[in-house]
Amino acid sequence: MSQTQVTVLDSVRRFLDRRHGLYIGGAWQESDCADRLDIFNPADGQPLASSADASASDVDRAVTSAWQAFSAGVWANCLPAERERILLHFATLVEQHGEELAQLETLEQGKSIAISRAFELGCTLNWMRYAAGLSTKITGQTLDLSIPLPAGARYQAWTRKEPVGVVAGIVPWNFPLMIGMWKIMPALAAGCSIVIKPSETTPLTLLRIAELASEAGIPDGVLNVVTGRGSVCGAALVSHPRVAKISFTGSTATGKQIARGAADRLTRLTLELGGKNPALVLKDADPQQVIEGLMTGSFLNQGQVCAASSRIYIEAPLFDTLVSGFEQAVKGLKVGAGMDPAHHINPLVSRGHQQKVAEFLHDAQQRGAQLIAGDTGPDNGGYYIAPTLVVNPDPTLRLYREEVFGPVVSLIRVDDAEQGLALANDSDYGLTASVWTQSLAQAMEYTRRLQAGTVWVNSHTLIDANLPFGGLKQSGTGRDFGPDWLDAYCETKSVCVRF
Ligand code: NDP
Secondary structure (H helix, E strand, C coil), rough: CCCCCCCHHHHHHHHHHHHCCCCCCEECCCCCCCEEEEEEECCCCCCCCCCHHHHHHHHHHHHHHHHHHHHHCCCCCHHHHHHHHHHHHHHHHHCCHHHHHHHHHHHHHCHHHHHHHHHHHHHHHHHHHHHHHHHHCCCCCCCECCCCCCCCCEEEEEEEECCCCCCEEEECCCCHHHHHHHHHHHHHHHHEEEEECCCCCCCCHHHHHHHHHHHHHCCCCCCCEEECCCHHHHHHHHHHCCEEEEEEEECCHHHHHHHHHHHHCEEEEEEEEEEEEEEEEEECCCCHHHHHHHHHHHHHHHHCCCCEEEEEEEEEHHHHHHHHHHHHHHCCEECCCCCCCCCCCCCCHHHHHHHHHHHHHHHHHCCCEEEEECCCCCCCCCCCCCCEEEEEECCHHHHHHHHCCCCCCEEEEEECCHHHHHHCCCCCCCCCCEECCHHHHHHHHHHHHHHCCEEEECCCCCCCCCCCCCCCECCCCCEECCCCCHHEEEEEEEEEEEE
């Protein structure tokens, strides 16, 4: 063990050793299905724990529990200040168990313990407290009307926001705790109940979160966690007739499948799907700032970030300088297990995903692409992929157009900013983009014309609870975060009074 390797807490070892069930109605319940799903440590490919493989009838139990809690009003009818107080207490408990949750996250997901601490915990706490505060800021409007009948009658109207009901949250494997909280917190702040399903690859942190929610005082049945396969448990959850709203984060293909099913029942839907996000580097950009910002933007969490920069368009005068700067930076990255914070790049989440990313690179290699690769990591059965730059890829390469979701980024020389803009916008996706320049006028011009839900200037991938986030085109529909975050979890009721 290296000197910088983190020692696993006893509480983490005890949690891993448990036989995990489903969290329904404020208690652990066994699944109807005897099968178990293995969870592996991506750092060495060894089994870590197992989780329940929920059936459709398990999901029905969880949704029924959420529905009963919602109908009884045990949470929805709480005073808003009481909901806020309990949710803030929930955040405090998560903070107090921060190291335990961070270690669980690194062990099951593979990411650096430093990233688990800073993002999965540190940033998540910001989001939790921000959402908790929205509980007491739910507002409608008062409206003057012009109804002319019957003669002499006058009217006054207002709108109120009411919780939509039972929410189904489907969480991917790249940030299991943080993205889980992006669904749990607004749902609970609005007064909804929720059934949440983590990915079968990374279910552990949300299972622990369920216990902390009960300890914080969130009533039984308001937050339920079911674990299992997407095709069985996930599909049963999103198609359950008692579910009023789906919040899904994951691939565009699964998102479309869920949207088709939701259309039949007119279930409310927020979809946060993939991205193939461009960065447009203009010739007056600061090279050092570009390299620092886009190394993080491209390689954070091994590139398994929907907002990551994966296509970097560079104006010709800066191209050679930046290619050699990125090469030096990539070759300086140390690849290894996430439990050692000295490692900059860690394993991908699963063997299947590692193979998928390797296939993109193999295809590019076969077709003669210029690849610059860094450290390949230990040969110990872990799911490692070397951080890789692809210089001027042919636009027909799969990795140029499709979401790779790995530590792979393309550097593309463009003659001028207009050519870069046209190429940046030539994508089915529209989640994020960035423009790099010292010129205010150029920044204003290109932030308007880049087709993305979020556009940064001189940074990339950095998000905040107070800044709405979501995609254009095939990157999804709806927005998370910001002052209007709870709108997606509420219905607007209009009340009209004659006097
Ligand atoms: P999926 O979209 O299949 O998985 C995301 C979540 O959806 C998981 O919890 C999964 O469960 C669940 N799920 C799968 N099928 C269904 C279904 N029919 N109904 C309801 N829920 C379902 O993504 P993958 O894990 O297959 O990853 C594929 C690609 O998606 C990645 O390579 C990446 O490009 C992209 N992706 C994008 C993310 C983003 O943040 N936008 C996050 C993750 C992936 P389970 O895992 O148990 O099958």
